[in-house]
Amino acid sequence: MPRSAGLFAQAWRIASKDLRVELRSREIVYTMAFFAGLLVVIYSFAFPHDTRTIHAAVPGMLWVTIAFAGTIGLGRAFDRERENDTLRALMLTPVPRLAIFLGKAFAIWILVMAVAVVATPLLALFLDAPLFDYPLELAGALTAGALGFAIIGSVFAATLLKVRSRDVLLPVILYPILIPVFVAGTGSTAELLKDVPDLHVTHVWIGFLGIYDAAFLVLSLWIFESLVIE
């Protein structure tokens, strides 16, 4: 039997399947975007509207929104693999299991980025935060943070697939492990909102996120199969 397609081609096949299903129903994107919007509205009622408070709190709001909305999307995306036990079907194919992990993580990454694309302008609009003064740095931090979330999130969402209380346990596992991502993300964004930002600080945090992503990507690739196989 010919096995011509490489690792990345197979990973892309799986990711594009996920994205195609999502494009057809748009369920996850719509509900995540709505939820993110709701959070922003709640924040704007929960915090006083003076400039200093807002500027200090907006980075945290942004990253908490990503964490919460991202977790919902992550859970739902893996629910789709559970409904007809299709993750098992993927694991049964001769495709290297790394490719399955890469494909799932890539699709989740795109979904989390979609949340960020919705949440950031909403925060800037409703709370009058100058988030877009340094678009490149902001995009870098969000991309790297979302990637870390997608990598670790995919590993544990896949292992939790058969667990009954997975919706409660997913954040119990993810958030303690992901705290560095949120701290680094908030740190980099907070610097951008200062009156005179020291871009060096932001760059250090983005670099930190990059190294974090790389380390956990390697770890996940190494351990994914052992974790998901019963």
Add this chain to the structure above:
Amino acid sequence: MSSASSASSAPSRGLAVPILCAVAAIGFVVSLWLAFVVAPPALDLFFNQKIFYFHVAHAFMLFTAVGVAGVCGILYLKTRKPHWDDISSAATEVAVAFGAVVLITGSFWARAAWDKWWNWEPRLTMSLLLWLVLVGCVLIRRFAGPSADRIAAGMALFGMVGVPFIYFMVGQDQHPNSGANGVAATLDPAMRGAFWCAVGTFLVWFVALLLMRLGDTRAEREVRELRERALDLGVIE
């Protein structure tokens, strides 16, 4: 085969725990003596500084336990030998206990040094974050059903790999409330004896706790296996 190995190791296991406990008890008294009588009082904190010996020793054990849980987690995931899972699980539970002591004594320390019960001192923050991972592991073991062992092993492993990142992070982070970190940095040579004695004591105590917990799990396994064998043979219904 399993019964033979357990029978031969039973007497040594039976003795190891009491001996370790006795050593830890003696060590504890000696460290108290060294800390309160021999070591000079600290210049700025006086009597309050004495908690340092026990606080930091527990923090060392917290990190040791996380390392043990993480490494045994890898071994379990790669080999699927149940005893690695038992060790990882026991280390996690012991680490939660040690971590609780670290956080409580750290909080006393913060009250004495900075007049606040919690002030996001970097090392204490680090212990807290690590402790959260471990509590998560325990929750997983309790509530995740038949696949709990795999998931908890994975979480311990990811938590362990995250330690250097947390370390770097708390160093970088200019937390609004974070206090200066003075006393722990420099250690008077006269205090070192008391400090290392406390570390040694709690290391022994850690191993003793680990073995006790492990003994429980093994006993549970053996009872299970005996029951299964009896059921297979039709001796019991």
Add this chain to the structure above:
Amino acid sequence: MGLDEVHVAKVAKRYGLERALAGVTLTLKGGSMCALLGHNGAGKTTLLGVLSTLVRPSSGKVEYRASGTELVGDRVRGEIGLLAHASLCYGELTAIENLELFAGLYGLDDAATTCVRMLEQVGLDKRAWTRPARTYSRGMWQRLALARALLAKPSLILLDEPFTGLDRDGALALGEQLGSLTSSGAIVVVVTHDLEAIAGRADHVAILRRGNLVFEERGAYSYEQLKDVYHRHAA
């Protein structure tokens, strides 16, 4: 190169303290259909999971042999076809899309024609091919699932309760199909409670009880004989 022998050697599996399999040794041969019987919780599904490489045994191992040489890793997975309780197909995708996805993942040549041939072979109504699978009836799902399982011409075919939800005719047709797969040289393993459906087809019977293999014999069995050994050994 198809598998012609699978040897399960002292396979034990524990989930935490729970024992699912207690050291099962079993040899499966090409061109033979093995009926794996037992009560709920006897370990049948776990054993099927171990055979499908999706459950790692706590001890013991499974050897997959193809004309004398042992296959490992993804070479083995390419030879396994699984028909499980769930359909293992995506409800949001059409039948064609489902099969094309898996054909790609299995690395099949001329995926499009293979998929069409497969769907014709299982007899899925042509008008349904381009409809999302979630609109299918139970019988149509079953056909799609079978098409997916047999897509890559597996030589080890594992079936978990394949007859549930099928009417008498459907069960008969499936039984016949399994018979022809067996005679073409594949190793077929059926986990089922439906003794009638496999009577006269299975030539190898294995019965599990609380994780132990309590009965194993090769030979043709009538329905009455199957019922008899089942009641004597499974309980």
